[in-house]
Amino acid sequence: MARLILILGDQLSRDVAALRAVQPGDVIVMAEVMAEAxxxxxxxxxxxxxxxxxxxxxxxxxxEGLTVAYTTLDDPDNGQSIPSELLRRAAQHGATRVIATEPGEWRLIRALADLPLPVTQLPDDRFLASHAEFQDWAKDRKELRMEWFYRDMRRKTGLLMEGDQPAGGQWNFDHDNRKPARADLLRQAPPRxxxxPVTTEVLDLVAARFPDNFGRLRPFAYATDRAGALQxxxxxxxxxxxxxxxxxxxxxxxxxxxxHSVLSPYLNAGLLSPREVCDAAAKAYAAGQVRLNSAEGFIRQIIGWREFMRGIYFLEGPEYTSRNALNHHRNLPPLYWGAPTAMNCLSHAVAQTRDHAYAHHIQRLMVTGNFALLAGIDPHQVHEWYLEVYIDAYEWVEAPNVIGMSQFADGGVVGSKPYVSSGNYINxxxxxxxxxxxxxxxxTGDKACPFNLLYWDFLARHRDRFATNPRIGRIxxxxxxxxPDRQSLIREQAAAFLARLDAGDPV
Ligand code: FAD
Ligand code: DLZ
Ligand code: SF4
Structure with a gap:
């Protein structure tokens, strides 16, 4: 009996578990569906x-000679969801079971489990740490901190290791990093x-079917296959x-x-593997082509933060995206959708997001994320915004970054302190x-940077929670x-700013 092998849009790796399981007679199912889009x-x-x-x-x-049943979005027979396409293809090919690689989102894991056909969800072993390994690492720890997890991943992979010691004698070289940048006409942008023809046909389809989604479709300059991603x-x-x-x-x-590498779209869709990307960085260091603090910082983002975030997502369970530890309920203001704002940092970060579906980490954390947290915006709305606007956004990685790291809505599972700052840091x-x-x-005053007002207002509002926090309590x-008069003035002006934001007035 034929089996269906499901390959989702972010499982485009030749050695993804379900593809490794292919046997003669199996039918690979891929589908562009409205439910996912x-x-x-x-x-x-x-x-x-x-x-x-x-x-x-x-x-x-x-x-390669494999049988692929591919459904385009505009196929009149398209059932428009992954489960309905699997059922349709099962009937068409007389298949009685489905082999899948576990999806990166609880919603789809459940949908596959509920399918009225036997479905095997194989572990997604494109990641370094399995669920069991992460659970094992997390159990009995009072706090889950990325840095400790990262060291285990260094030992496990041998990346930048000299025997059992980290290269250069230190695990983390961040003190050599964190420098401002200067405009540089010679800096090389990522290839465009x-x-x-395949991409152009898809661009026309997307233009016709999703005309009102936030963001520019063209110019479109991303690579769309493994060869391009390797470039x-x-x-x-x-x-x-x-x-x-x-x-x-x-x-x-x-x-x-x-x-920045702008590799997250390719890593997350499966066109590149985290291991090959880290191996390339480690090799460049070994060849003396790059500094250790750069190679280490980059590898840490991937085998540290990326793996840690996935571990948290699966450890914390399906309700994680509903967390709201700080009880924030303000609506996301229109400036996140490109409404004009006099705040230059936000205006640029949002415009860049609109144009490229990309912003780098510190813009996401310390501009758009920082503002949302300081202003007390509902973290679920913030989560949905990030999931919508970035090309690399899938719930397993987006949610812990937003709900956890950026909005502290998980109460401190991901981070030991809220990432808030006044305008001083951005400057x-x-x-x-x-x-x-x-x-x-x-x-204070008419021209005061809103981050300055909101920073103190945030800390004053959440004093009970943060005054005893060892990392920010001293503030x-x-x-x-x-x-006290100055304190009152700051809080009054913060309240007036937030009232303008709520009223939809320009800020
Ligand atoms: P680089 O700066 O070149 O870093 C290299 C790689 O490290 C990235 O490609 C990425 O795979 C990995 N990485 C770096 N930081 C993180 C991190 N915090 N978590 C996981 N992986 C990391 N990343 C996503 O892939 N998808 C998201 O939806 C996403 N949402 C985010 C939301 C917020 C609020 C924040 C603060 C961060 C988010 N990140 C997300 C992490 C990070 O911002 C992006 O991975 C990075 O900006 C992608 O650009 P790059 O490839 O140029 O990264
Ligand atoms: C993000 C996305 C989109 C936009 N469209 C599809 C699609 O049509 N078909 C598909 O198989 N996958 C798509 N995806 C990726 C899925 O949403 C992703 O696999 C889950 O969110 C799990 O990470
Ligand atoms: Fe303007 Fe304040 Fe942003 Fe600086 S930090 S760009 S002053 S809003």
């Missing part, structure tokens, strides 16, 4: 990227790819990795990419403030030393 209103470039990559991947499998990797290793470390926390308003790490209508040096000393 609309569970949030994804950025049009994200839909186009995945559909083009899916079509090309299917073509490669067919070229002109759409080929992006090679380019990053040759031109940007060496400077990655020092500038990884920097922001420049006219440079959306700096020395130090970027060139946004120079071009802003607000004054970053002003703590309350500064607040307490402030003149």
């Amino acid at each position: 609309s569970y949030v209103r994804h950025h049009p470039q994200k839909i186009a990227f995945l559909f083009a990559a899916m079509r090309k991947f299917a073509g490669q499998l067919r070229a 790819f002109d759409p080929d 992006v990797l090679d380019h990053f290793i040759a031109h940007s990795l060496d400077d990655f470390g020092p500038t990884q926390d920097a922001m420049l308003q006219d440079d959306p990419f700096l020395h 130090k790490m970027s060139d946004y403030c120079k071009g802003c209508a607000y004054k970053v040096a002003d703590k 309350y000393g500064t607040w307490d030393r402030m003149d």
